[in-house]
Amino acid sequence: MADRTIAELHLAALPSLVPLVSAAALEGARALGFKEEDAGALGVATEEVFSHLALSGAPGREVVIRILGSRWRAEVEIRFTPEHVDFRPFNLTFRTTPDDDPLLSRTALAIASQVVDRFRISRRAEQILLSLTKERSFPKAAPPPPEPRPEGPVSARAAQPHEFPLAAGLAAARYPAEQWPRAFESPEKVAGMAAAGDLGAVVAADAVGRLAGALFWLPAGARMAGLFGPFLFQDPPVEGVASLLLDAVVGSLARTGLEGLIARSPTSALPSRAMEPLGTFEVPLADGTARTVEARYRQLDEDPGGVAHVHPSVEAFVRDSFRRLSFGRVVRVVPGSPPSGDGGTAFATEVDRVAGQARLTPLWLGSDAREMLRGLVDALAADSFRRPLAELDLGEPSHAGFAPALLEAGFVPRLILPWAGNGDVLLFQLAAETGRR
Amino acid sequence: MTSFVLDAIVPEFVRQFKAYVPSRPDPELMALYGVSRLHRLNNNENPLGPPAAAQEVLRRFPPPLGAVYPSGDSFYLRRRLGERLGVDPDQILFGNGANETIGLVLKAFCREGDNIVTADRTFAVYEWTARFSGVEVRLVPLRDGRFDVEGMLARIDERTKVVFVCNPNNPTGTYWDRATLLDFLARVDGRTIVVLDEAYAEFVESPDYPEGISLLPEHPNLVVFRTFSKMWGLAGLRIGYLIGERNLVDTVRRTCIVYSVNIVAQEAALAALDDPEHVPATRALVRGEKAYLLSELGAMSLPTASGEGNFVMVELPISDTLAYRKLMREGVMIRAMTDFRFPGWIRVSIGCHDAMEDFVAALRRTLE
Structure with missing residues (x-):
């Protein structure tokens, strides 16, 4: 990703510095070309988070704030090390006071998460990273006219800059909304994402550039890319185009360091045996309903084998998945009982309003894991995230102990994402009946 | 801290x-x-193992020699190989596998802003070594499964320092015949180093396959890579070499840290060369x-x-x-x-x- 750093601040988490931090975020977004409303939202979210740190999260601690972005997105990264190993203040539901004053009923982090498009908390050792991302608003465009049928041989190649918005528009016009990123409605946004290296595509075209199809990818974490498509632009489609596109994407992403490609909601054109099925989960649709999709996976490297740390409560699911997928893994069973007398459970929450999805990952396990999860599930449901996902990194022994609390809160294991974390990631999703509470 | x-x-x-x-x-x-x-069945190793004479060297290697540095420039091995191939031993440079010689060539000739040219679907180490050395990599798609003469020539410019040709190509097994190789060398016309990687040459039985070593006298920009890892069954000992015109090899030698080829590998390779079966x-x-x-x-x-x-x-x-x-x-x-x-x-x-x-x-x- 070709993000540009606009500013980096090293300062103490003090209430008196809140206006400075808020202004930096606001002006940083403006410097990236954001209009007032979008820039203001990022300023407000940053103000909420920094106030939270100054008052309760890490008062007085050194904080590093980086403002970065590109033509289509602005991000504020906030890094710091809490004074004590207590990650509770970073639960989305954390309150500084237990009173029920309506003005205090929403927490600072919840407010921040609601005014940006993507809110992420992660932890590396003792350090916390809070990330606030606002996408720039672009006008939606009318669908492009149908693409003329290619003549002569068609070959797959990397999309030219001008072909990104065209192919995205054709895809959005021809396929259900859950099969393409919502950015596809805005040609300027697509162009910005492509220019920043945040969106990749191959197209199948004839000698004069008439498009027969396209396949897109977006980064999905540090080691995976998410595939969208294959999108075919004629009826009937030009024969063999989907395979051409997939081979071209795999060939171009080989030797790039990515471990694999995942298609969460592929089109029916995806060649059935080209990507292996991992399992199913629900994706939210724009109309508030959900659709079951089968995630498909394509590994790019020979699998090196590894170790999976699992709690007994999910051992059978994990072993069965590894056997079905032919993954060579040593399964280490970790009881993972929470430390007695420690009430400090914390989950990082990533809220993606563009995709309509929320995702929980463990930060710290305490004896209050079940209560904490129930509170988080209720808060997310109140914010319209009824089928949140939760991920346990099987490469992290400390994650194993969260499984019982997740199961008790109504989450069920859905599938394994190979190498999506330090090791494989076990994906849970809140069951439908629980989500309707 | x-x-x-x-x-x-x-x-x-x-x-x-x-x-x-x-x-x-x-x-x-x-x-x-x-x-x-x-x-x-993943690394193209020789299922027969090393030649019998080399196996005997391994069996009889005197343990006390493990404490002694090897010949720093594989002296006896170069002399024997030179006799066998009809070249001056100083035209030969050994490395810890042919992979090391790839790095030596890049170090000798490339600096930031330079580029190499090779095929997109060939042995990956040329590309990798260049990339982590800060050298631009220009990949030319194979044409009909073969290195594309015209495509490669089109990508050569004044900053191209090395062209890598894997002959026969790993993994397609295709090769340039003598006429194609001579045509390519003539059209490169000494503008850049041409590396001919002949890791699998000893397996080739086709009469039109050109042994690059025979072309060295006429082409001082040509470098040939060979290895003991494939035909000779010594992959575990890591030993390979390059051969070129004397001045060129002397230049590459400046980038070489001596002693990278161990004593067992040198002795085993020396014995292997004399096994006729x-x-x-x-x-x-x-x-x-x-x-x-x-x-x-x-x-x-x-x-x-x-x-x-x-x-x-x-x-x-x-x-x-x-x-x-x-x-x-x-x-x-x-x-x-x-x-x-x-x-x-x-x-x-x-x-x-x-x-x-x-x-x-x-x-x-x-x-x-």
Whole structure:
């Protein structure tokens, strides 16, 4: 990703510095070309988070704030090390006071998460990273006219800059909304994402550039890319185009360091045996309903084998998945009982309003894991995230102990994402009946 | 604790590079995949092992010599090889496998802003070594499965320092015949170094295959790579070499840290050269087992690509990385070819007959 750093601040988490931090975020977004409303939202979210740190999260601690972005997105990264190993203040539901004053009923982090498009908390050792991302608003465009049928041989190649918005528009016009990123409605946004290296595509075209199809990818974490498509632009489609596109994407992403490609909601054109099925989960649709999709996976490297740390409560699911997928893994069973007398459970929450999805990952396990999860599930449901996902990194022994609390809160294991974390990631999703509470 | 920001001192081209992850040792892999034996058909090793004379060297190596530095420039081995090939020993430079000589050539001739030219689907180490050295890599698509003469020439410019040609090509087994190679060298016309990687040359039996060494007198910009890892069965000892015009090799030698080739490797390679039976025996085995394998794969209606060398490529109806895992569960290790930019293909090394039979049976079960 070709993000540009606009500013980096090293300062103490003090209430008196809140206006400075808020202004930096606001002006940083403006410097990236954001209009007032979008820039203001990022300023407000940053103000909420920094106030939270100054008052309760890490008062007085050194904080590093980086403002970065590109033509289509602005991000504020906030890094710091809490004074004590207590990650509770970073639960989305954390309150500084237990009173029920309506003005205090929403927490600072919840407010921040609601005014940006993507809110992420992660932890590396003792350090916390809070990330606030606002996408720039672009006008939606009318669908492009149908693409003329290619003549002569068609070959797959990397999309030219001008072909990104065209192919995205054709895809959005021809396929259900859950099969393409919502950015596809805005040609300027697509162009910005492509220019920043945040969106990749191959197209199948004839000698004069008439498009027969396209396949897109977006980064999905540090080691995976998410595939969208294959999108075919004629009826009937030009024969063999989907395979051409997939081979071209795999060939171009080989030797790039990515471990694999995942298609969460592929089109029916995806060649059935080209990507292996991992399992199913629900994706939210724009109309508030959900659709079951089968995630498909394509590994790019020979699998090196590894170790999976699992709690007994999910051992059978994990072993069965590894056997079905032919993954060579040593399964280490970790009881993972929470430390007695420690009430400090914390989950990082990533809220993606563009995709309509929320995702929980463990930060710290305490004896209050079940209560904490129930509170988080209720808060997310109140914010319209009824089928949140939760991920346990099987490469992290400390994650194993969260499984019982997740199961008790109504989450069920859905599938394994190979190498999506330090090791494989076990994906849970809140069951439908629980989500309707 | 000292403050240290590692990223601040790491060059961008190193930061961006993904380290190669070698496969785990066999016992680890067998435990991971739950198998009691493993056929290694992934690295194009010689199933017959080293020549008998080299095996004798390994058996009789005096342990006290483990404390003594080897010849720093493989003195006796260069002298013997020079006699055998009809070249001055100073035209030969040994490395810790031919892979080391790739790095030596790049270090000798390339600096930031320079580029190399090679094919997109060939041995990956040229590309990797250049990238993590900060050298631009210009990849030319294969044409009909072969290195593309016109495409390669079109990408050469004044900053091109090295052109790598894998002949025969790993993994397609295709090669440039003598006329094609001479035409290419004539049109390069001394503008850049041309490396001819002949790692699999000893397997080639076609009469029109050009041994690069014979062209050195007329082409002082030509460098030939050879290895003891394939035909000679000494992959575990890591020994390979380059041959070129004397001044060119002297230049490359300046970038070489001596003693990188160990004493056992030098002694074993020296003995290997004098074994008259090893090459014919290996060729016969490869010829016979390749024919068997191609026949079986044909019976399964699987497309194959097979030229010179001790390997065959097979196109599968499932992803190659999935096939790798499924075959590992069957105790057979092949090479998934996505990393060679052949998605959906695997490469199988030619092994002894029992290994070939086991592979065929495992592949049938995998594709059921």
